[in-house]
Amino acid sequence: ETLMTQSPATLSVSPGEGASLSCRASQSVSNTLAWYQQKPGQAPRLLIYDASTRATGIPARFSGSGSGTEFTLTITSLQSEDFAFYYCQQYSHWPLTFGGGTRVEIK
């Protein structure tokens, strides 16, 4: 099983600042990595797929980078609606696996 490790667990950021979230895979997943955003009481929302491609309707302040085992989700100039949980998911190997999540909270 491909273990996905996200860091930090919690990130405290002031509105308007940027944030970088890390996701590490226990083996190479090439670029087959997705990022999701989830707010309390809501379903996850796809942000990024293929490591760096924004999903339909996702603002340009969200960007993804990386390949192999190291990935980053970058959010520039955080808006109030961006404070949420973020999960990465690899889809290179079965079983599909998610990271444990990063909570982005208001500082």
Place this chain on the structure above:
Amino acid sequence: QVQLVESGGGLVKPDGSLRLSCAVSGFNFSDYYMGWVRQAPGKGLEWVSYIGSRNIPIYYADSVRGRFTISRDNAKNSLYLQMNSLRVDDTAVYYCARTVISRAPYFEFWGQGTLVTVSS
């Protein structure tokens, strides 16, 4: 617009069974691979199962293999998850999710989820 609506959750005793359903609309269901993902209270996301557009391939997480069965009825635009021998640690919100037309197994659209509580 794309809609996925889960139903069938509820309270069940350990070793009991439940059948979850997911009714979809707004897209050609038979063209898409589908999956179930769950989230235990206060925890992260865990992939459960995945099914191809014509019922193959089918994959399960180790934690549910042999107890859960995924299926679909393309004529009824519905996805199902039959859950048997339920355990306390199966307690979670279960999400139905749609992949993309390329069949890459990430999830573009999600339902709002249905809560399954396993407790005596």
